[in-house]
Amino acid sequence: MNLSKERLHPKRPPQFIPHSPRLIPSEHRDILSEEAFRKVLCGEMKRTVRSGSFFLLMLVDIATSSRVNSFELSPSEICHALPSVIRETDTSGWYEKDSVLGIVFTDIRNLDGDQVQEVMRARVTAAFSAALTPEQVNHLKFLFYLFPQDWEKPTKDRSLHASLDPAWPEQEDNSELPRIAKRILDIAGSIATLILFSPLFLLISLGIKLTSRGPVLFKQERIGHRGARFTFLKFRSMKCVNDPSVHQEYVRRFISGRIHSGRGNQGVYKILEDPRVTPFGKFLRKTSLDELPQFINVLKGEMSLVGPRPPIPYEVESYQPWHLRRVFEAKPGITGLWQVNGRSSTTFDDMVRLDLRYARNWSLWLDIKILLRTPEAILSGKGAY
Secondary structure, three states: OOHHHHHHOOOOOOOOOOOOOOOHHHHHHHOHHHHHHHHHHHHHHHHHHHOOOOOEEEEEEHHHHHHHHHOOOOHHHHHHHHOOOOOOOOOEEEEEOOEEEEEOOOOOOOOOOOHHHHHHHHHHHHHHHHHHOOHHHHEEEEEEEEEOOOOOOOOOOOOHHHHHOOOOOOOOOHHHHHHHEEEEEEHHHHHHHEEEHHHHHHHHHHHHHHHHHOOOEEEEEEEEEEHHHEEEEEEOOEOOOOOOOOHHHHHHHHHHOOOOOOOEEOOOOOOOOOOOHHHHHHHHHHHHHHOOHHHHHHHOOOOEEEEEOOOHHHHHHHHHHHHHHHHOOOOOOOOOOOOOOOOOOOOOHHHHHHHHHHHHHHOHHHHHHHHHHHHHHHOOOOOOO
């Protein structure tokens, strides 16, 4: 995510500030269990997307390095090698029990992620070199991730080793039964809709083929719950060949607040009188029939019937840290609070606030109320373009 240096710290030059560390002897440092460490990591992730502060996660693959190179490393050896780096405010523990050790470095006051990681890598390598043999250091697998900058990068760029690919930690869920019921509702609702509207699938497909060249379905990569990426499905409403930069520039300006929504203006994600939309596609959008294939995404578990709309990766690049919470805290859905409260006729920040209010107050009854209000929103056409 590209965060503006001018917006957060206008005149502060980038530098790594360890903020007066008080070191704790390695033999007295606790190594948290996997469950406890992941709770700490989850809390740091939420804090950083809420406050805009940064933290650095280091993952050390002890098991693979030991197995491949015929030597053993213990957590105590790792901590003993890091006395000049780890501070009392940092947290170490098992990211994967007896396999991957994690260390969370908090209070990273630096906007240049590459520089932070370069400095920390040099310090950690020097610390390891003082405690381990050169062969051990050369074959040790450890990687750094600066949050919230690194979370949305594709997995293939994020990790050189599968076990060092940080995922959003699962939290203890005290509402398991209602969420199971939500999944059952998603499955039942998506199957019923796909069967009920199967004749429309054929008619819409025929209409698309007769009015424009190209495939019936539009497929696009979207970001789902906790950053997971999936292929988003819609009936194609645009010309097959078009310039996506039009929408990219619009979204960037809308998220930044330089475009205001309202009567006669653009709405969230959609441009009024978009020249790329076909006449038949305009009808599909107005009636929301273009979204019918998303029930396949729901059936596959990538989306829910109710939840925030899944963003396109280039949209997330323009997010402020607190905006990220909308994809962290709830699975994306076909409909949601903002869709039944004006749909596209709202500001981006208001949409995010509605998404967060939904995640904060979620219940199965809330989902049912939103689903019952959705047909009225679709039939009224309010905010649909």
